[in-house]
Amino acid sequence: MTAEIVIPGTARGPVLRSTQPLSFWxxxxxxxxxITDPESEHCGTRLAGRILMLAATRxxxxxxxxxxxxxxxxxxxxAIILGQIDAILGIGILVARELGYxxxxxxxxxxxxxxxxxxxxxxxxxxxxxxxxx
Amino acid sequence: MQITAAExxxxxxGHGQAAQRAMRxxxxxxRLMGATSLVxxxxxxxxxxxxHGKGGVLFAEQLAAERGHVAIPTTLNVGALDLLHHxxxxxxxxxxxxxxxMRRAYEALGCAPSWxxxxxxxxxxxxxxxxxxxxxSNAIVFANSVLGARxxxxxxxxxxxxxxxxxxxFAGLHRDEARHATLAIDASHLSTELRNEExxxxxxxxxxxxxxxxxxAAIIGLPEDIDEDxxxxxxxxxxxxxxxxxFHVVGRTPEAPDxxxxxxxxxxxRRITLTGDMLRSAHARLSTRDVAADVAIDAVAIGSxxxxxxxxxxxxxxxxxxxxxxxxxxCTGRHVSEVLExxxxxxxxxxxxxxxxxxxxxxxxxxxxxGAGLVMTNSGKxxxxxxxxxxxxxxxxxLADCVESAIAGRxxxxxxxxx
Numbered sequence: 336m337t338a339e340i341v342i343p344g345t346a347r348g349p350v351l352r353s354t355q356p357l358s359f360w361x362x363x364x365x366x367x368x369x370i371t372d373p374e375s376e377h378c379g380t381r382l383a384g385r386i387l388m389l390a391a392t393r394x395x396x397x398x399x400x401x402x403x404x405x406x407x408x409x410x411x412x413x414a415i416i417l418g419q420i421d422a423i424l425g426i427g428i429l430v431a432r433e434l435g436y437x438x439x440x441x442x443x444x445x446x447x448x449x450x451x452x453x454x455x456x457x458x459x460x461x462x463x464x465x466x467x468x469x
Numbered sequence: 470m471q472i473t474a475a476e477x478x479x480x481x482x483g484h485g486q487a488a489q490r491a492m493r494x495x496x497x498x499x500r501l502m503g504a505t506s507l508v509x510x511x512x513x514x515x516x517x518x519x520x521h522g523k524g525g526v527l528f529a530e531q532l533a534a535e536r537g538h539v540a541i542p543t544t545l546n547v548g549a550l551d552l553l554h555h556x557x558x559x560x561x562x563x564x565x566x567x568x569x570x571m572r573r574a575y576e577a578l579g580c581a582p583s584w585x586x587x588x589x590x591x592x593x594x595x596x597x598x599x600x601x602x603x604x605x606s607n608a609i610v611f612a613n614s615v616l617g618a619r620x621x622x623x624x625x626x627x628x629x630x631x632x633x634x635x636x637x638x639f640a641g642l643h644r645d646e647a648r649h650a651t652l653a654i655d656a657s658h659l660s661t662e663l664r665n666e667e668x669x670x671x672x673x674x675x676x677x678x679x680x681x682x683x684x685x686a687a688i689i690g691l692p693e694d695i696d697e698d699x700x701x702x703x704x705x706x707x708x709x710x711x712x713x714x715x716f717h718v719v720g721r722t723p724e725a726p727d728x729x730x731x732x733x734x735x736x737x738x739r740r741i742t743l744t745g746d747m748l749r750s751a752h753a754r755l756s757t758r759d760v761a762a763d764v765a766i767d768a769v770a771i772g773s774x775x776x777x778x779x780x781x782x783x784x785x786x787x788x789x790x791x792x793x794x795x796x797x798x799x800c801t802g803r804h805v806s807e808v809l810e811x812x813x814x815x816x817x818x819x820x821x822x823x824x825x826x827x828x829x830x831x832x833x834x835x836x837x838x839x840g841a842g843l844v845m846t847n848s849g850k851x852x853x854x855x856x857x858x859x860x861x862x863x864x865x866x867x868l869a870d871c872v873e874s875a876i877a878g879r880x881x882x883x884x885x886x887x888x
Contacts, residue, residue, distance in 0.1 A: 341501060356682075358712075361857045365521050371857045373757070393682070393712055396516055396604050399624030404522035422501040423624035429497050430528055430626045433490060 338464045344440030346414035346460040350452045356391040359398035368410030387412040390446035392421040402427030414460045418446040471506045487537025491630035499638030508639040513543040513632035516604030517625035518575045520549040520568035529574035540635040544583040546605045549834040559835045584828035585802030587775040602631035606708035613715040617723035622714045649733030650687035653740040657690025668867040671849030674703035676751035678711025687717040687731040706849025755852040755865035767841035769875045770831045772800030773850040787872040788821040794878035797823045800830040832858040
């Protein structure tokens, strides 16, 4: 499966897939990376090291801050794969890069294609946007 | 990406290192947003000045150390500190010190210390058709919808980069075609009583965000004299529940004199007729717990977005000199608190035991007392963010409900409108 590359990079980790829209601000704890949105089916789960797949994102323009803090704290997902491009999250990655922190891949993959991946399955993401099951 | 000669000068460092770094981020972000050029902007409003952690502080300090300075008038959204009242924000000392560093960095960059999420009520009012770069979801939706200025939804940090370069990605709501209504929402079948109720507007906003995200809605059937505070509450709730960046109210907002104009020359093909049931369900969702009347409440919090002078006046009127039994937080900006100091309304709030919170608010920094398990509000935005950001349950009511409940110390709600 090949996704559209928004910010390139490589990653490997277990999938965390959500069909519910998620806002990073107000929905993820910036210190721990735990999902705090009570409406999320993954409330309480930590994002660190996961291949996060979201059908859609929602809400605040502060989501870029939250993603930057997750990267700085080492609590960020290994990759983020979105149904629609969310530049707000991308900016968090761009700023982390300007500050010398590691980048992470941001990809776009339609939500029906995301549905082929199940939460917990370990996948790799390569520089060309290929997402493959291990 | 088409870059003008002037933009290239900035990108190559001709205006200093901070502007160069900012231009790099603006151009990269433009690519993420699908833009092929940048647009000159007249002003900026910065949301990235709220302390979330070390990263945001380091970025602002890096720009300040590189002697960056905003190139256009720029206001600041809320921070994590109440700079006017000590002892209200209960942030641990390390976090307080970091928030203070962030404040100093943004002020050093030349931003006006407005510290409000309602800059549009603090004198920062771009005109119809003017391109700006505003951060913070309620400020964005207000600037676009009520003022008719043009701002996309930016992430934190892109806002200060736009301010340093006087450029924004030419994408999203900067473009004519993105501003046309794609969906008509017909409110004309709802009762007049409901449409005249202040609390209807945040409820409608919460519904709009949840049900129409991705569309530009043109709402018909609302009173043509709806005041700005109601539009502010509608937009803030819609932006919270569904990332809405623009809505039109036909007959009221500047790009919607009629439905055809709002739709960019033709009426939207799709239409949803609002029913009482839709609003009742949206109203119920603004409370996180199904609470019985008379249950004890622990605190009341209002003012998201920050209260205007008119909203403070309505609060003073509702209180009528009576004393509240539970902590009551009224969040506003210094543009309002400075006025209240001089005219007796601060004294009236003091008599009633209302805590005025300035420069910040109760869902972005620790203010609510320990053990406050159930907080009441009339703000759709507070209702949305209370549980995830503070862990407290929330119950939604009108301003009058909030005041009566605070005085009684238990939940009093007039639910007739929603039953």
